[in-house]
Amino acid sequence: MSTENNKQEFTITVYTENQIGLLNRIAIIFSRRKINIESLNVSPSEIEHIHRFNIVIHETEDVVRKLGRQIEKQIEVLKVYYNTNEDIIWQEMALYKVPTEEIAEKVLVERLLREHGARVVVIRKDYTVFETTGHREETDKLIEVLQPHGLIEFVRSARVAIIKDSEGFNAKLREFEREEPGQDVIENEYLDKGQKVFTM
């Protein structure tokens, strides 16, 4: 089997300190290896001062594991997880700007929007902004549908993903804050193979 065939979509979740320059430190781990980041989301996590990255790449698991270790090696990185699409619940949000008159005049358009679960965000005389969330294919589909009806502008967010088997990060963080963390902090893939959540 060629390596190309072993490639699949992976979502890398990174918990970090909120530090200037860390985004670059993480980004160059990919660019140095000529790996494209398909989607990147960085935002504050549920814990104060801790940020969460979601990075989507198309690679083999072997490469992703190595990338994960290089990321976790950075001083301000607390923890790295990586998951295939089966392991996560993920969404992307999309905004569509459509001429208001199109919607007002054509019942069909309104029905299409409703079928795709789009929600109105803003209505103005000249245009209306709709929002949907879903997987890439779903938001793509709606672009296709709206294109003939004068879609003015479109934007999509990066992927945000929840790991199905994760128990969150609060407990882990407490371990990190201890000067001598417990053994479960130092995970080891060889021993943790049995666990559902893969950690570095």
Added chain:
Amino acid sequence: MDTAQETIQKPEAKAETKTFVEVTGSVALLEGLIAEGTDVIFGYPGGAIMPIYDALYDYKEKLNHILVRHEQGGIHAGQGYARSSGKVGVVFATSGPGATNLVTGLADAQIDSTPLVCITGQVFAHLLGTDAFQETDVINITTPVTKWNYQVTDAKEIPSVLAKAFYIARTGRPGPVLIDITKNAQMQLFNYEGYIPCNHIRSYRPKPIIRNEYIVEAAKLINSAKKPFILFGQGVLLGKAEEEFQAFVEKSGIPAAWTILGAGAIPTDHELNVGMLGMHGNYGPNVLTNECDVLIAIGMRFDDRVTGRLDKYAKQAKLVHLDIDPAEIDKNVKATVPVWGDCKDTLPLLTELVDEKKHTEWLAKFREYTKAEVDAVIEAELNPTGDELTMGEVINQLNILTKGEAIIVTDVGQHQMVACRYAKFNNTRSNVTSGGLGTMGFGLPAAIGAKYGAPDKTVVAVIGDGGFQMTLQELGTIMQFGADVKIMILNNRFLGMVRQWQELFNEKRYSFVDITSPDFVKLADSYYIAAKRVSDRDDLVSSLVEMLNYKGSYLLEVMVTKENNVFPMVPQGCSVSEIRLK
């Protein structure tokens, strides 16, 4: 808190009021360096670091600042200091070109895990991003080549950031750290409450917790091995685990070979030290890598110069990999049993569980290969019959005179491989060379630093005629500050290693490897450094004796044969078992 308690506590709190003094950021920096035990700084002033240099004027007694001739020289000196002393090297440079001149040294220190704290000046915070005079984006330029870096714009941050920098530089897998301090922060007065060393960062775990299961598994594997083989690298030195390592080797009786940065972890003459690994390493260790049944890799990272062609590397063997850096496990070669941890801690645990053995037959195999290598390569190199001197015989004579007690600093190229192959090291931290990055020009400044790091040792810099010309301005540093460094230029009038490749793989198409040199003796003379040129065998030993006995620095230019090749050699893209003897 109730009021009663508050009133009781108040006077006490007043009595305990921390005594602080108002100081500038620059003074806080220098106080911090002293608190960290810094005794030498290699640096070069400039506009954006002037407040720190102004403060340094009053610290001349406590901090020995060596004015180098180029910032690259400064950082290589810092590396040499760190490598010979085991302490953190400290380097100062100004903003812009001063900082960018550090980049080669940072990359070198990063790949060779050398602990450094570099301080760069930066333009005023309000000028950041305005393309101010001598402004460069130092943080982003140095991000890929530092273990950590940080820009300080407020003096109050200086003590804690410096403490963090030292902690990060020297713990775990060591590496270079850079702190960029804007000029306003250097000048800013603030209430300095003293220096508190750092010993914990919640997002940084320098030492993985050792899992005993793996120690047990590793010992089981090692005890069951018929033909076990140890590969050791600089991790043993960085972990200051030389004794623990020797105990492990001696109890298990397993032959051990070194990467060039691992040289000296056990003495060259130790009966279980079977030689050097890699492209120009010894015959036996390379060939037998592909015959052993269990490989025990300790503090080494399977560089491509060590492994040769990876898909034909030790495929028959099971691998026990001891490393402090989890990212090294499985990076190049898959481990059967990974032993994450500081080898200073893991080696004694492993030694406890391994059987006491003597692998006599297996060791004899290494000896057979050594004999073949002596006959085919070493004898002709060390005892040549031709008129011209060889690099190998020069190193051999040096060994005889220094008895393996000297620190040998090398530059990069043929002379480096010859020096590493033939130099004798009785002690740890005696081989200072640019391993991973292969930085020509490293040798002279690193030797200066190595001397400051180990003032009681004889420091011999072995440098080629090409590399010497890359950083020879540091002769000025020697002239001014008097570092007693013995400089030995092995001059073959060629960029020898590239010429060797062109001879072997490019049909002798010698493309720009013919390099001319100035009169090195006159050059040294103009720097008031004693110097001599030698080209006759009859004068070699007396010249070396004169160099070694000379009080102060000395430059000896040794004219060696022009077109010698370094063998054995694992050609690029070949397996270690395809090593060539000629």
